[in-house]
Every structure is written in structure tokens, then in C-alpha cells.
Amino acid sequence: MADFNFELVSPERLLLSERVSEVVIPATEGEMTVMANHAPTMTTIKPGVVTVKAADGKVSRYVVFGGFADILPTGCTLLAESAVPAEEVDRTLIEKRIEAAKLELDDIAHSDEQRTRVETFLTELTQLNGILVAF
Amino acid sequence: MPSLKDLKNRIASVKATQKITKAMKMVAAAKLRRAQEAAEAARPYSQRMSAVLSNIAQAVGSDDSAPRLMTGNGRDQTHLLVVCTAERGLCGGFNSQIARFARDHVRKLLAEGKTVKIICVGKKGFDILRREFASLIIERVDLREVKKIGFENADQIGKKIIGLFEKDEFDVCTLFYSEFKSVISQVPTTLQLIPAAAPVEAVADTGAIYEYEPDAGEILSDLIPRNISVQVFRALLENVAGEMGAKMSAMDNATRNAGEMINKLTLSYNRQRQAQITKELIEIISGAEAL
Numbered sequence: 337m338a339d340f341n342f343e344l345v346s347p348e349r350l351l352l353s354e355r356v357s358e359v360v361i362p363a364t365e366g367e368m369t370v371m372a373n374h375a376p377t378m379t380t381i382k383p384g385v386v387t388v389k390a391a392d393g394k395v396s397r398y399v400v401f402g403g404f405a406d407i408l409p410t411g412c413t414l415l416a417e418s419a420v421p422a423e424e425v426d427r428t429l430i431e432k433r434i435e436a437a438k439l440e441l442d443d444i445a446h447s448d449e450q451r452t453r454v455e456t457f458l459t460e461l462t463q464l465n466g467i468l469v470a471f
Numbered sequence: 472m473p474s475l476k477d478l479k480n481r482i483a484s485v486k487a488t489q490k491i492t493k494a495m496k497m498v499a500a501a502k503l504r505r506a507q508e509a510a511e512a513a514r515p516y517s518q519r520m521s522a523v524l525s526n527i528a529q530a531v532g533s534d535d536s537a538p539r540l541m542t543g544n545g546r547d548q549t550h551l552l553v554v555c556t557a558e559r560g561l562c563g564g565f566n567s568q569i570a571r572f573a574r575d576h577v578r579k580l581l582a583e584g585k586t587v588k589i590i591c592v593g594k595k596g597f598d599i600l601r602r603e604f605a606s607l608i609i610e611r612v613d614l615r616e617v618k619k620i621g622f623e624n625a626d627q628i629g630k631k632i633i634g635l636f637e638k639d640e641f642d643v644c645t646l647f648y649s650e651f652k653s654v655i656s657q658v659p660t661t662l663q664l665i666p667a668a669a670p671v672e673a674v675a676d677t678g679a680i681y682e683y684e685p686d687a688g689e690i691l692s693d694l695i696p697r698n699i700s701v702q703v704f705r706a707l708l709e710n711v712a713g714e715m716g717a718k719m720s721a722m723d724n725a726t727r728n729a730g731e732m733i734n735k736l737t738l739s740y741n742r743q744r745q746a747q748i749t750k751e752l753i754e755i756i757s758g759a760e761a762l
Contacts, residue, residue, distance in 0.1 A: 345519060347622040347704055349512035365684050378527065379684040380693050403697075404690065406523050413519055417697070418622065 338372035339391040341411035344398060346419045351398070352388070359412060360387040361405050370405075370412050377407040382460045385422060385467060386414065397422035399464070401433070402457075427465070434461050475747070478740040482733060489729035495561070496722035503654065503715035509619070510651065510708040517705050520698055527694065530687045538692040540633070540699070543666030544642055549586040551641035552577065553632065553664070555648040555706050556596030557714040558615045563721035565649065565657060565714055570599035572659035573647045577604060588641055592628065592707070620707050622700070629700030636665055648706035649713040655720050657713035662706065664699050 342359050344352040359370045362384025386398045403416035420426075437458040441451065473481070528541070554573045556566045573589075573596070580587050589604060591597035592612040600608060612628055614620065632644055644665040649657040683690055 343515075345516045347513055347516045347625075347701060348509070350515045363684060375682055376680065377682045377684060378523070378687075378690060380690055404523070404694065406519070415516060415519055415523070417626075 340372040340409075342388060343411070343413045344386070344388075344400075344416065344419055345413065346416050351416075351419055355391040356388055357391050357393075358389045359414075360385075361414065362386065362400070363405070370407055373409045374407050374412070376409065378404065379407070380404045381414070381416070383457070383464045384460070385464070386416075386419075399425045430461060430465050434458065434465065437461060472743075475740065475743055478736060478743065482736045482740065485729050485732050485736065489726055489733065492722045492725040492729060496719055496726060499562075499715050499719040499722060503712060503719055506708065506712040506715050507651075510705075510712050513705060513708055517701050520694075520701050524694060524698055526681070527683075527687055527691050530681065530683070538688070538695055540636065540665055540695045541667045541691070544639070546642040547585070549588065549641040549643075550580050551588045551590065551632070551635065551644040553590045553592060553628070553644065553646045553703070554596045554600065555646070555703075555710050556591070556593035556599075557710065558594050558613075559714075560595055561721065562714050562718035563724075565717035566593075566595035567599060568657070569647060569649050569659045570596050572661075573600065574603065576645075576647070576661070577607070590628075590631070593710075614707075620704075620711060622704055625704030625707055626700045628703050629696065632664065632699060632703075633696050646702065646706055648710050651709045651712040651716065654716040657717055662702060664702060667695060667698065 339355045339357045342352065342354060342356040343350065357371070361368050361370060361379070362381050363379045364382050365379070367384075368379070381400060381403050383401045384399075386400055388396050388398065390396070398416075398419050399422050400414070400416040400419045403414065403419075406413045406415070437454055441454050441458065552573060554569065556569050560566065577587050577589070587604075587607050589600060589608045590610045590612065591600060591608055592614065594613065594615060597608065597611050610631070612631075614624060617624055635641060636644065643663070646662040646664050648660060648662070650660040652658055681687075
């Protein structure tokens with residue numbers, strides 16, 4: 337199967353750069369699987385799990401918190417706001433984020449638009465937390 | 472003329488100072504390496520970010536759908552200056568360079584009749600700017616407790632800036648920091664955050680027509696706040712590297728000066744000791760001769 341170059345970048349460092357055969361990305365409009373020769377796409381991502389299937393068939397998972405992906409036929413770059421290998425993820429960290437989001441929601445000073453955004457973010461985080469419990 | 476004992480004490484104290492500056496230099500060198508690594512590691516992200524940004528900006532064009540953060544609100548009356556300096560001193564002219572640069576800028580803006588607001592990141596800049604512009608400083612971000620600057624720190628500052636912009640607190644936002652050129656040279660630099668200066672570098676034309684999901688405008692409005700945080704993050708990292716570089720060369724100079732001082736003091740100590748011995752000898756000899 338054709339493989340392509342996948343890069344996972346967080347603001348702090350380049351986490352991963354290797355040849356992969358397929359990547360599952362939690363895009364905002366639903367999960368999508370990227371394979372070689374994908375049409376050029378740019379999408380934002382929501383908090384979720386990125387599954388990377390390396391060219392040698394090894395599967396690894398990363399938890400990301402929002403960001404966006406730049407997909408080209410020849411490669412895919414995922415710019416994540418924060419990314420951690422799924423094995424190392426600390427659930428308390430996610431719970432802390434959920435708490436922070438809840439606090440922000442209680443802040444009445446926000447406009448409706450902001451509230452919706454925070455609310456969506458909160459649901460996504462809660463979902464993510466649910467997925468991770470199942471691990 | 473100081474006595475022998477005084478000289479001895481001074482030599483001892485300069486030696487102790489030299490030991491401290493030497494240790495500080497070594498600590499700064501170690502931290503500099505780490506800071507450089509951190510800055511290096513953060514580079515891919517900001518590079519890709521600006522590539523993607525210019526890509527989308529082209530797609531969206533300059534029509535009205537472009538987010539306000541990018542186009543600005545059409546005025547330039549109130550300026551927000553985010554001045555990033557170090558938390559600690561003893562690093563040569565590093566902090567005062569940035570502060571002076573910012574101060575000149577503030578004076579220029581005030582002379583033009585604009586309103587200026589200042590956010591100070593780092594204690595040293597605040598200390599310097601407070602003397603002259605205490606009333607203009609609206610906020611002060613303290614990173615003293617932070618050992619290693621993470622993206623969250625920058626993100627907080629970025630969110631704060633955006634929050635202020637949404638409340639129409641300012642029209643133009645400029646970031647002041649020191650660009651890390653090399654260990655011995657740090658150049659104070661400005662960077663306009665809002666309205667985001669359109670990335671000028673020629674985009675490597677991938678020839679690809681992107682599909683956007685959700686549409687380009689929406690991605691752009693998600694991207695720009697992120698980009699602001701990334702820029703702040705980059706500035707903070709450059710600052711840390713610059714601070715450590717400046718500290719290293721300042722401490723190197725201090726160590727060298729202390730060495731010179733010790734040499735001089737030792738010389739005059741020896742000379743004086745010799746003079747005393749000679750004097751004693753003369754006394755003994757002339758005493759013997761008198762008998």
C-alpha cells in the first residue's frame with residue numbers, strides 16, 4: 337500500500353515525522369481517515385484521538401486538543417495545540433481542562449457565540465474523556 | 472594607602488565574587504543551550520503555521536469575510552504594546568535595551584496624540600517602564616514562577632490580548648521582544664500582532680486547490696487567535712534564549728574583570744609587603760650601625 341509522510345507538530349516540538357499508510361484524524365466535522373493521494377484539504381480538528389498506522393503496520397495513538405490539519409496528496413501535517421501519546425496521557429489533565437471550560441461557561445460576560453463555542457469544546461472534551469476511560 | 476590587611480581582605484572578597492560570576496556564567500550557558508533547543512523545537516510549528524496562514528489568507532482574499540483580528544477595526548487611535556522582558560537582571564543591557572526601545576516607541580506614539588496602553592511581561596521591563604509610564608500600564612504578567620515556558624503561558628497572554636481586542640480596548644497591538652541573533656547579539660524587535668500583518672513571504676505554490684472543512688473563513692477565524700499565541704510563544708522563547716546569552720556574556724565579562732582586579736590588587740599587595748620588609752631591614756641595619 338502506498339505510504340505518505342505524516343507530521344505531528346505541537347508548539348513545543350515536532351512529535352512525529354514518519355512514513356505512514358493511514359491516519360485517522362478527529363476533524364471538527366467528523367472523523368476522517370487520510371491515506372496516500374488524498375485530495376488537498378485543510379480542516380480544523382477537535383479534541384480527540386489521532387490513530388497513526390505506520391508504513392510497517394505499527395499502530396500508535398495520540399491524544400490531541402484542537403488544532404488543524406493540512407492534507408496534501410504527498411503528505412499530511414497536523415498542527416495540534418497540544419499532543420500526547422495516548423499511553424502517557426494523564427486523565428487528571430483532561431479533567432482539569434473540563435473544569436476550566438466549565439468555569440468559563442459560568443462566566444456570564446461572554447457573548448452567545450462564545451458560549452456556544454465553549455459549550456461545544458466542553459462536550460468534545462467530555463467525549464474524549466469517555467473514550468479514554470475505555471482504554 | 473590601604474594597609475596590608477585591607478588589601479588581603481579585598482583580594483579575598485573579589486575572589487569570592489569571581490567564583491559567583493563564574494558559576495552564574497556556567498548556569499547561564501547550560502540554560503542557554505536548553506533555551507536554544509526549545510526555540511529550535513518550536514520552529515517547525517510556527518513555520519508551518521505561517522505557511523498555512525498565508526495559504527488560507529490568499530484563498531479568502533481581502534474581502535469582508537476576513538476576520539476582524541486580521542483586518543483590524545479600521546482605526547489606529549489606541550495602541551497596545553506588549554513588552555516582553557526577562558524576569559531577572561544581571562544580564563547586561565538586555566532588559567534596558569528592550570525597555571528603551573519600547574519607551575522611544577511610546578514617546579513617539581504619545582507625540583502623535585495616540586493613546587497608549589502597555590502590558591508588561593516580565594518584571595524587569597515593568598520596573599523600568601513604571602518610572603515613566605506608570606499610568607499607561609494596564610497589566611503585568613508575571614512569569615517568575617515559571618521554570619520552563621510552555622505554550623500555555625503564551626496562550627494565556629494571547630487570549631488576554633484577544634479578549635481586550637474584542638472589548639474594543641485597543642486598535643493596534645504590537646509585541647516588543649528581543650530577537651536572538653547570536654549569543655552576543657540580541658536585537659530589540661517589534662512585531663505587529665493585530666491587525667495581523669499579512670505574511671509577505673512568497674508561498675511555495677503547491678499548485679493545490681484546497682478543500683476547506685469547515686469553510687476557509689471559519690478556519691481562518693480559528694487560526695488567527697492561535698497564531699497570535701504562537702507568535703507570543705516564539706517571542707518568549709527568543710527572549711529566554713537572548714536573556715541567557717546576554718547573561719552569559721555579562722558574567723563572562725564580570726569574571727574577567729574580577730581576574731584583572733585580583734591581579735592588580737595582588738601586585739600592590741606584594742609591593743607593599745616588600746616595602747614593609749625593606750623598611751624593617753633598614754631599621755635593623757641602621758640600629759646595628761648606631762651601636
